[in-house]
Amino acid sequence: MDELVNKRINQVLKGNQEAFEEIVTLFQQRLYQVCYRMLGNAQEAEDIAQEAFVRAYVNIHTYDQKRKFSTWLYRIATNLCIDRIRKKKPDYYLDATVPGTDGLNMYSQIAATGDLPEEEIERMETQDRVQYEISRLPDKYRTVIILRYMEELPLQEISDILELPLGTVKTRVHRGREALRKQMGNM
Amino acid sequence: MNTCQQPVIHLMHAYLDGDISRDEEQALQQHLSSCPQCNDMMEEFKMSEQLLQSASPIRAPEGFVSGVMTRLPKEKSQAGISRILRRHPLIAAAALFFLLMSATLFSNFSNNQQFSFTKQPNLIIEGETVVVPAGEIIKGDLVVKNGNVRIEGEVDGNVTVIRGSKYMASTAVVTGSIEEIDEAFDWLWYKIKLFVKDVIPSSDSEPTTE
Numbered sequence: 001m002d003e004l005v006n007k008r009i010n011q012v013l014k015g016n017q018e019a020f021e022e023i024v025t026l027f028q029q030r031l032y033q034v035c036y037r038m039l040g041n042a043q044e045a046e047d048i049a050q051e052a053f054v055r056a057y058v059n060i061h062t063y064d065q066k067r068k069f070s071t072w073l074y075r076i077a078t079n080l081c082i083d084r085i086r087k088k089k090p091d092y093y094l095d096a097t098v099p100g101t102d103g104l105n106m107y108s109q110i111a112a113t114g115d116l117p118e119e120e121i122e123r124m125e126t127q128d129r130v131q132y133e134i135s136r137l138p139d140k141y142r143t144v145i146i147l148r149y150m151e152e153l154p155l156q157e158i159s160d161i162l163e164l165p166l167g168t169v170k171t172r173v174h175r176g177r178e179a180l181r182k183q184m185g186n187m
Numbered sequence: 188m189n190t191c192q193q194p195v196i197h198l199m200h201a202y203l204d205g206d207i208s209r210d211e212e213q214a215l216q217q218h219l220s221s222c223p224q225c226n227d228m229m230e231e232f233k234m235s236e237q238l239l240q241s242a243s244p245i246r247a248p249e250g251f252v253s254g255v256m257t258r259l260p261k262e263k264s265q266a267g268i269s270r271i272l273r274r275h276p277l278i279a280a281a282a283l284f285f286l287l288m289s290a291t292l293f294s295n296f297s298n299n300q301q302f303s304f305t306k307q308p309n310l311i312i313e314g315e316t317v318v319v320p321a322g323e324i325i326k327g328d329l330v331v332k333n334g335n336v337r338i339e340g341e342v343d344g345n346v347t348v349i350r351g352s353k354y355m356a357s358t359a360v361v362t363g364s365i366e367e368i369d370e371a372f373d374w375l376w377y378k379i380k381l382f383v384k385d386v387i388p389s390s391d392s393e394p395t396t397e
Contacts, residue, residue: 017259024252032247046248053255130242133235149239155204174200180235181228 001026005069012060024053027070030151031077037146038081040135048084052077067160074151074161078143085139136183141176148173195225203232292378304331309340315351321358328363349374 005026011019031052036045055076056063063072116132124132134142147158159169198215201207207215219226273279304310304317307325311318317331321339328344329336335351338359345363346353353367368374 017256020259021252021256024255028247028251028255029244032251033245036245042248045245046251046254049247050251050255050258054258054260057259126238126241127243130239133238145239149236150242152240155206170200170204170206173204177200177203177232177235180239181231184235184238185231 002069006065009060009063009065009069012057017057020053020057023056023069027053027073030070031073034074034077034146034151035081037131037134037150038078038142039084040131044084048080049077052080055080068157071157071160074147074153075163078147078161082139082143133180133183137176137179141172141179144169144172145176145180148176192225192228195222196228199225199229199232203236289375292375302332302334304334304336305329313337319359321356347377349377 005023008019008023012023028049032045032049035049035052036042039045039048052073056073059076063069121129121132134146137145143162144158147153147161148155153161155166155169155173158173159166162169164172195215195218198207198211198218202212202215219229302315304312305328307327307329309320309323309325311320315334317329317334317336319325319329319336319338319340319342323340325340325342326344328347329342330347330349331351332349333351334348335353336346336348337354337356338346338361339356340358341360341362343362346361346365347368348366349368351367353365355361366377368377
């Protein structure tokens with residue numbers, strides 16, 4: 001597989017755009033899934049996953065063929081997802097008081113809208129339930145948990161993708177696990 | 188809250204990471220069997236892990252690949268041209284020559300702002316206008332640069348006006364062609380024509396005296 005990928009990459013490097021199609025076909029499911037889990041929205045996931053492939057194509061000459069292509073591709077995709085999530089964040093401060101609520105701040109607003117009632121969670125399909133639990137994780141933990149549990153990647157590879165030391169990745173997996181357990185234990 | 192949590196939690200994570208030695212694992216199992224709180228916690232970890240892993244894979248939508256392909260920048264022709272240049276250095280050299288050549292000609296065109304014209308007897312100069320007086324016959328070509336020309340008489344040859352305009356009186360007669368050159372491209376074309384004429388001598392072209 002790596003051999004085939006490198007062959008196609010060399011063709012792309014020589015200006016053969018069609019050779020890229022096979023690369024997209026090979027990696028589309030993995031990349032789309034990561035984006036979908038990160039963003040929780042099919043349309044955005046498609047947009048960002050496609051954008052990741054376009055970026056990979058444009059910057060293909062910067063890819064080091066001695067390394068794993070999927071790692072490089074995952075890195076582009078996760079960076080784009082994190083950028084998108086940050087851009088979507090509303091630009092208000094959480095501890096600013098909400099006008100007309102007599103001292104209530106944004107934390108209380110989020111608590112009111114972010115958590116679903118227990119009965120509703122119980123009625124959810126597994127797929128939605130998983131997405132819901134992931135979406136409640138802070139970005140830092142969300143990325144590592146998705147790569148660890150949805151993509152089932154080894155910790156070392158996650159550390160290569162995110163360009164973080166292995167120890168940091170481990171800590172984030174542990175904290176993410178902790179957060180998941182607490183989220184799910186609360187219901 | 189129990190007091191044994193911190194070191195034990197560490198072991199639990201090591202276990203879940205698949206990063207635990209046999210001794211550590213034994214210690215963990217022993218502790219879990221004797222401590223219901225830690226055992227519950229371990230179960231919760233395992234449950235949340237199982238939930239994540241039970242989700243079926245998300246499939247990319249139909250047309251995902253073709254969507255990517257249409258979003259790719261159209262670099263093909265560019266890449267093609269650069270490949271041709273790399274494979275055929277002669278074409279590259281010719282292209283470079285042509286580029287430099289036209290650059291010189293263009294700069295010539297914009298730098299040479301002076302009023303000048305072909306010296307011919309019988310011409311009258313009024314400011315920046317060359318006048319071919321009525322009743323006079325000019326033998327040969329007439330070139331006027333950065334000025335105007337007014338033809339009342341007869342010119343037995345071509346008239347070329349570079350960055351200027353020509354006025355023709357009703358009595359004017361020009362036996363050759365009349366050309367007005369305003370744009371840089373016309374200028375370039377004119378230069379190339381001259382060059383070709385110089386290289387390939389033809390019977391009817393007379394050397395211009397500028």
